[in-house]
Amino acid sequence: MRVTFNEQLRVLNATLSAMATFAGDAMQQAGLAVEHADLAGAERVVSSHDELRSLSARAESQAFTLLARQAPVACDLRTIVASTHIIADLDRMGGLAVHIAEAARRRHPMCVLPAEITPHFAQMARVAETMAHTVGDVLLTHDPAEARRLNDDDDVMDDLHARLTATLTDPSWSHGVSAAVDITLLGRYYERFADHAVLVGRRIIFQVTGELPQPAR
Numbered sequence: 001m002r003v004t005f006n007e008q009l010r011v012l013n014a015t016l017s018a019m020a021t022f023a024g025d026a027m028q029q030a031g032l033a034v035e036h037a038d039l040a041g042a043e044r045v046v047s048s049h050d051e052l053r054s055l056s057a058r059a060e061s062q063a064f065t066l067l068a069r070q071a072p073v074a075c076d077l078r079t080i081v082a083s084t085h086i087i088a089d090l091d092r093m094g095g096l097a098v099h100i101a102e103a104a105r106r107r108h109p110m111c112v113l114p115a116e117i118t119p120h121f122a123q124m125a126r127v128a129e130t131m132a133h134t135v136g137d138v139l140l141t142h143d144p145a146e147a148r149r150l151n152d153d154d155d156v157m158d159d160l161h162a163r164l165t166a167t168l169t170d171p172s173w174s175h176g177v178s179a180a181v182d183i184t185l186l187g188r189y190y191e192r193f194a195d196h197a198v199l200v201g202r203r204i205i206f207q208v209t210g211e212l213p214q215p216a217r
Contacts, residue, residue, distance in 0.1 A: 005072070008066050008070070013139050014140070015062060016090065016139045018055055019052060019090040019094070020093075020132050020136035020139060022051065023132050023193075026101075027097040027128045027129050029044060029097075030101040031122065032125075033104040035121065037111040039108045041101075042102070042104040045101035049095070052090075053091070056090070060087055082206050082207045086203050093132065096189045096196075099185075099189050100190075103185065114175045117167070117183060124187070127153055128157070128193045131150055131197040132197060134149070134150060134197070135197050135200050139200075142207065144204070144208050147202070150197055151201070
């Protein structure tokens with residue numbers, strides 16, 4: 001029975017890793033759609049979300065099967081319960097990528113970003129994509145040290161977000177309220193994407209150690 005449990009858990013973790021990779025790829029494509037006012041790219045991100053939801057449903061089914069058929073206790077139960085929360089985090093990450101793509105679609109054929117802001121968002125997109133792929137790797141390795149490194153990337157994202165806010169509130173801002181609202185929302189989507197990646201890292205540490213790290217202050 002233990003062999004069966006381990007194999008089913010391996011399959012679940014592989015599905016979760018695929019979800020993280022999918023969310024990272026969606027974030028990359030959404031970022032490019034925003035930067036280049038790429039309507040076709042934005043549409044691909046939006047339409048592909050059904051595939052992520054399908055992976056989410058598969059992961060939920062795999063987790064519930066483990067609960068129902070293996071009757072796990074102690075650390076095994078902890079692992080599966082944490083996995084159900086990870087599914088929700090990964091699904092939300094994909095949803096945030098869709099929100100970014102929808103912003104590009106909504107403003108097309110205009111670019112949602114003023115030219116001087118575009119490099120800043122390109123940095124945010126790279127950090128988000130990196131974090132998603134790190135999550136994908138950690139879901140397979142369950143390396144607590146690697147999971148903790150997500151906090152470092154989150155610090156970078158928080159710094160980028162703070163600098164973005166400072167730009168929007170500077171008296172020299174000349175692009176109007178509508179652009180400021182769009183940029184504020186986009187910045188928040190990237191920040192929340194990173195936050196969910198950190199949450200996944202915390203849950204993985206919990207799975208391995210039994211201790212849930214406190215959020216960084």
